[in-house]
Structure formats: structure tokens, C-alpha cells
Amino acid sequence: MTINPDLKYTKSHEWVKEEDGVAVVGITDFAQDALGDVVFINLPEAGDEVVAGESFGDVESVKAVSDLLSPVSGIVQAVNEELIDAPEMLNSDPYGAWIIKVEQVNDYEELLDADDYEALCAEEG
Amino acid sequence: MKLIFEKSVPGRHSSLLPACDVPAFDLPETRQEPLELPELCENDVSRHYTQLCQRVHGVNCGFYPLGSCTMKYNPRIDEEAAALPGFTGVHPLAPADSVKGCREVCELAAKYLCEISGMDGMTFQPAAGAHGEFTGVLLIKQYHDARGDKARTKIIVPDSAHGTNPATAAMCGYDVVNVASAPDGCVDLEALKAALGPDTAGLMLTNPNTVGIFDKNILEITRLVHEAGGLCYYDGANLNAVMGHVRPGDMGFDCIHMNLHKTFATPHGGGGPGAGAVGCKEFLKEFLPKSALMEGEGHIQVRGFAGNFLVVVRALAYLMTLGKEGVPEASTNAVLNANYLMEKIKGSFTPAFDRVCMHEFVLDLSEFKKETGVSALDVAKSLIDNGMHPPTMYFPLIVHEALMLEPTETESRETLDEAAEIFRKLYDLAHTDPEYMHHAPHHAQIGRPDEVAAARNPIVRWVKA
Numbered sequence: 182m183t184i185n186p187d188l189k190y191t192k193s194h195e196w197v198k199e200e201d202g203v204a205v206v207g208i209t210d211f212a213q214d215a216l217g218d219v220v221f222i223n224l225p226e227a228g229d230e231v232v233a234g235e236s237f238g239d240v241e242s243v244k245a246v247s248d249l250l251s252p253v254s255g256i257v258q259a260v261n262e263e264l265i266d267a268p269e270m271l272n273s274d275p276y277g278a279w280i281i282k283v284e285q286v287n288d289y290e291e292l293l294d295a296d297d298y299e300a301l302c303a304e305e306g
Numbered sequence: 307m308k309l310i311f312e313k314s315v316p317g318r319h320s321s322l323l324p325a326c327d328v329p330a331f332d333l334p335e336t337r338q339e340p341l342e343l344p345e346l347c348e349n350d351v352s353r354h355y356t357q358l359c360q361r362v363h364g365v366n367c368g369f370y371p372l373g374s375c376t377m378k379y380n381p382r383i384d385e386e387a388a389a390l391p392g393f394t395g396v397h398p399l400a401p402a403d404s405v406k407g408c409r410e411v412c413e414l415a416a417k418y419l420c421e422i423s424g425m426d427g428m429t430f431q432p433a434a435g436a437h438g439e440f441t442g443v444l445l446i447k448q449y450h451d452a453r454g455d456k457a458r459t460k461i462i463v464p465d466s467a468h469g470t471n472p473a474t475a476a477m478c479g480y481d482v483v484n485v486a487s488a489p490d491g492c493v494d495l496e497a498l499k500a501a502l503g504p505d506t507a508g509l510m511l512t513n514p515n516t517v518g519i520f521d522k523n524i525l526e527i528t529r530l531v532h533e534a535g536g537l538c539y540y541d542g543a544n545l546n547a548v549m550g551h552v553r554p555g556d557m558g559f560d561c562i563h564m565n566l567h568k569t570f571a572t573p574h575g576g577g578g579p580g581a582g583a584v585g586c587k588e589f590l591k592e593f594l595p596k597s598a599l600m601e602g603e604g605h606i607q608v609r610g611f612a613g614n615f616l617v618v619v620r621a622l623a624y625l626m627t628l629g630k631e632g633v634p635e636a637s638t639n640a641v642l643n644a645n646y647l648m649e650k651i652k653g654s655f656t657p658a659f660d661r662v663c664m665h666e667f668v669l670d671l672s673e674f675k676k677e678t679g680v681s682a683l684d685v686a687k688s689l690i691d692n693g694m695h696p697p698t699m700y701f702p703l704i705v706h707e708a709l710m711l712e713p714t715e716t717e718s719r720e721t722l723d724e725a726a727e728i729f730r731k732l733y734d735l736a737h738t739d740p741e742y743m744h745h746a747p748h749h750a751q752i753g754r755p756d757e758v759a760a761a762r763n764p765i766v767r768w769v770k771a
Contacts, residue, residue, distance in 0.1 A: 220761035243757045244700050246469070269762075 182302065183210045185276045189252070190298035191290050196276065197252040204253045204283040208240070211302045213275045216242040219268040224260045224280065231257060231283055233290040238280070240271065249280065254288035257281050307361070310354050311768050314344035322348065342770060361751045363695050365573075369721050371647075372575075373666045373698035373710025374468070374516060376546045378640075380571040380620075387623035388616045398611040408615065412597070415583075415622040422633065423542070423562050424555020425585030430566075431595045431613040438563030438582025439474040439510070439541065441595060441608050445561050445586055446508045446537045447478055448593040458507035458536065464493050466517060466702050468543060471510045480507055487704055491519045491659045493527055506536040513557065514544045514664035516702040516710075518644065528558025537561070545569045546714070547641055547665035550634025561586040570621035581617035639715035640665040643722060647713050650726035654733035658705040666712035668705050669697075675707050680736040680743050682707040687754065688735070688746040692728045 188196040194212035198205045213219065221241040231237040236248040237257075259282040264270060270278040293301060346354075363370070370377040388394075396405055416428035432438040443461065450458045461475035462483045472482040483501045488494040493511070509531045514520040521527065528538045540559035546569045554562045566572065567580035574580055586594060595608045628636060641664050648657055648667045657663075658670040671682045686696035686709065698710040713722060736743055747753055 218758040220758060241761075243761060245703055 182214060182306075183276070184295050184299050184302070186295045188276070189292040189294065190301075191250060191252045191292060192301060193250045195250060195252050197292065199286075202284065202286065203258060204255065204286050205279045206237075206252060206281050206283065207279045208249065208271060208275055209298075210275045211306070213272045216240060216247060217244045218242055219271045222264050222268045222271070222280075224262075224265065225257050227257050227259055229257045231255060231281070233288045240268070250290070251283070252290045252292060253283050253286045255283040255286040258284040307357065309768055310344045310346065310351070311342075311770070313346060313350060313354060316345055318345045318347050318350070320346070320348040320351070363690075364575075368693055368695070369713075369717065369725055370695040371697050371711040371713045371717075371725065372695060373668070373712040374543065374701070375575065375698065376565075376568045376665075376712060376714055377575060377695070378546070378571065378714040379716040380573050381624065381627065383627055384571050384620040384623040388619045390619075393616060393619050396615075408612070411619055411622055412612070412615075415618050415625070418622070418625050419564060419583055420585060422549050422553065423540075423545075423564065423585045424553030424557075424559075425562060426588040427591035427594050428583055428585045429594045429597060429613075430581060430583050430615070430618050431597050431607065431609045432563065432582035432584055433609055433614055434567070434578060434580035435541075435543065435563060435565045435582045436470040436474065437608065438565070438584050439470055439539075440477055441582070441584045442539050442561045442563050442586075443474050443478045443480070443508070443510070444608075445584070445590050445593045446539060447480075449537060449590060450507055452593075455535070457504055460501075460503075460505050461507055462498070462501050462509045462531070462536075464511065464515070466491065466515050466704055467510065467512060468516065468541065471512075471541060475510065490661075491515065491517045492521045492523060495523055495526065495530075498527060498530060502530060502534040502536070504535065506531065506534045508537040508539055510539045510541060511559075512541040512543050513554075514547050516544075517659055517668050517705070518544075518547075518663040518666040518710075518712075519659060519661070520548070520664055524557045532558065542569065544665060547637055549637050550630075551637055555585075555587065561590055566617050566621040571624040572617045572620045579614040579617060581614045581621070583618075583621075636715045637665070640713075643713040643715060643717055644711070646719070647711060647722045647726060650722065651711075651729045654730050655709075658708065665714075666710060668702070669709040669711070670705050671707035671709060674733075674736070678736040678740050680740045682709050684740075684743040684746060685709065685732055685736070688732050688743050689728065690747040690750050692732075694725060694728060 188198050190196055190209065194209045196207050196209050219240050219242050223238045225237050231251040231254060233251055233254045235251060237251045238249045239246050240249060261279050264278060365377050365379050392407055396408055412430055419428055420426060432441045459481055460483050461480040462485055463471045463475060464485050464487060466487050475482045485497045485501050486494050513524055531538050537560040538558055540554040540562040542562050542564035545564055562585045563582045565580060566583050567574040595606055597612050644663050644665050644667055648663055655669045655671065655674065658668040675681050682699050686699050689696045700708055701710060702708065
């Protein structure tokens, strides 16, 4: 299982990276492994409001449907529409397959750095 | 195996229809393109369906401990009752005074089910469980709306609930608030208190819950919800564990659905038809949907005519053959069987909650998987090779590597002993030859279908080549 040292993480296994005031959000390698093969994704639309700690969409794997929780509050600037046709990218490249980009970020969920996130995964694994 | 359409031979047919004895009538509009119905003779059809029967595992073939589904054996007498021509030959639009027998069935079944559930009114309109939930939560919504109470936007659902509960609440336009379970598998009272407020429309709860535990705080839970101004909805999925012993109405619930097909014996699991009877307390009766076969005006209709009426006939036949003593005895035996099997399996696999269970129990195979590399899925697939239907897998979600077993009351001690022995054998096999189990089943018609491809690229319709 890989953890990217340059990212921040939520306790609910999303990653977030800030680029020029825009927060890029995805799910972690740990999350995709626990989910199993992802077969569907429900995404918000650009312009939607997201709230830190609340659901902004969901992913469905062969095992279950799971909410995606937003690490930040703000406005959705863009969604990765490639994932609609190829949700398996979340499995094959979890840190490359971003899900949404959020602008006007005004609040954060409690975020962990790579070391703390690794410890959390070890605990849950 | 070929589809029946692929077995079709142009021009082949059966002479099943009698000669026409009424004047022919031309329809005003006729279909232009052919129907593409399969053309087969009677024995082709008979062999096709017999072959299909032989390729599946049903309660008539063997043990079927599919947790949460109550796959009990359904007595033949209930089928016989439902096949009586007085019931099967009724036209849905027949005038009320010509179907008095059918009305009597509904009224009597409603009376018995009200007695069992502790409710005051009953409808047989909903077609199955989830439809019943939808109807029940609409009752709650209608109650608040009728009082002009528009601030109630949230339905509370514990995290051990069936997926249909949050889906129902969302379909009814509510926001879903998930409440975590306490370590003992019951509702966490503090989490519940924190979730309750003036925006609470209601609570949806299954008791005993999905891990087979009767919530000891149930009276406190329903009291707290009522105190906040919400109503309590009882998901009757697990009623088989308590019928005749304790009534949802006495636990403080205001409305309920019962899966008649599940708890009261209609063959199920193949997609229906079922019946999700909805019961409610006196103050909600005015909102019940109306039915073609029941007294009173009612509100709206949630399904055509009288719902799946023949399932009600089976339920009534079941209740009348079991009687006042038999109904609680069935529950007692369902609970006894689950506990017996859990105790027997305990020597090898580990229950998720090591305490007396109700009608079902959950095994937690996460340690076992770490130790052997064999997953709950591998064990489930290996059970198929041993002539047993696998338990429910990976549910509830609060237990990792879960296997959920519900033996039901209709299984003998010999069957349970045999099942426990199979589990013990597989436990040993996982330690000596895990590879073999990774590739199970070895003797089934279909091994491991590609679920991922099926979900990503579903082919749900046959198209002529």
C-alpha cells in the first residue's frame, strides 16, 4: 500500500492537495483496496457547494456503496468526468485519479500528514 | 446453457390453447413487427425449466442459511390455499360484493397481523419490504405535514441498518442521519441523543438488528425519539425472531412493515412477488393507502388493486395452521437453532459478538483471513462444494469479512450438526490448503462469475443474433 508524502489525508481516507488556492481531492490507496473494484461513481457538478466532513458523492464497488466525504468546504470548480466511464482508474491510480477540485476554500476537516495517516491505516488494517 | 430464445425453432409449437369459442375480434391497432417469442414444443419447455431448477440451490434442495433473508421451508398447504380457484380466478375489477371471501381473507389476516405487531391498522398494498418501508415513512411524512410541522427534515438510521432504510428515507425526501452502533452492536444512546432535535422526523430501526441482537434499550430509544417529536418506524425484516413473544407496538413503534413472503412463508429470493404489509397505530390510520379489497376510504393507492393478494392468502394459511401456540414456537425454534449453530461453529470460527443471539449471527473472519489468507468469500464459495447455500457475505458493513447465518426454525438438529461439521472441515482446510479454497467452488455449474465486468458492462437483454 502506498502513501504519498506530499498529500494531506482525512480520517475517512480521502487525500487532498492544495494548488494555487484550489483543493484537489481523491481517495487513497488504502480506500480503494478496502472498497475493492469500483464500478460506479456519483459526482457533484461544477458550481456545487461542498462542506467539510459531508458527502459530496459516492463510489460503488462490488462490495458496497460508500460516501465520499469532502476534506474542505468550498465550491466545486471541476469534476473528473473521465471517472464516470472509467471508475476503475480509482483502483489502478488512486493518487492520479483526482475526483473534484474545490475553489473558494473556507474551511477544513481535520487533516493528517502522511506519517499520521500511515499510523491510522496500520491501526485500521 | 442456452436461453429459451436460443432453443427456438421456427414453426415448432405446442397445442396448449383450446379452440376459440368466442367471436373473433379485430384490434383497432395491430403491432407491425413480429413478437420474437420462442417457438418450442411442450417437452422442450418442460425440459428447459427442469434443467434450470436442477442448476440452482433452493430450500427444497438443502440448507440455505442466508442471513437476513429468512429462507425457511414453506409448507405446501399454504401453496394449496393460494391455488384455490376462488382466489386465483378473481378479476381485479370484480365488484366488492362478489369477492366477499377475498375480503374476509384480508380482514382476518389484518386482524392477526395487528395482534402480532401490536398495531391498529394494516394495509396489504405494498409489493414487498422496501415498498412497505416507503409507504411507512410516507405515513410519518403525512403525519407531520398534516400538523403543519414542516421543520422535520431528517430520518435517523443506525449504521447496522439494511441499505433499503437510508434509501427509503432519501426517496421520501428526507436527509439521512447515520447513528453509529455501540461496541455491543446496539444503538449508541449518546449518539442518538446528539442526533435528535426539532428537525427529527423519525427513526427507522430493525429489532432484533442486523447482527442478530435485540436492543436492550429499545423502550428508551423510542421514548427519546417521541420526546423529540419524531415517530418510530419498525423494519419488520427480523420479525421472525420475536413474533408471538414481543410486539413492535409495545416497544414504542408507531408504524411497521412486515415481509409476509419472508416471515409468513411465501417462496422468495427469486424476485417476488412478495408483500410488505404496513401496520400503524390508531393515529396514523387515516393516512393508510386504500385497497380494492379492504373496508374504508383510505388515502392514496401505492399499488394497483389489492396488492399481491395471494401472498396474503399464504400468510393467513400459515398463521392459521400454526395458531396461537405455533407462531411463538416458530420464533423460539428460530432463535434456538441460531444459538445452537453458533455454539457449534464457535470452536473454529469466531462470532462477531460473543453473546446469546436472536435468529441469526455474524461470524467475523478478519483474524482468520490474516492467519490463513482465506477470505469470507473463499469460505462461502467452498460451502457451495459441500452442498450448502452460502451465508450472506460482507454484511453488515460494520463487521469486516462477515458471514451472516440464519438457519431458521425449519431445520433439524441433524442439518445443523452437518453444517457445523462442514464449517470445521473448511477451517482445517484453510490451514492446510488455502490455495484450493481460493479457487472454490470446484464442483458447481458456475464458479466465480466476473462481478466487476457484470457491474461495469451489464448485458440485461437478449438480442437476436
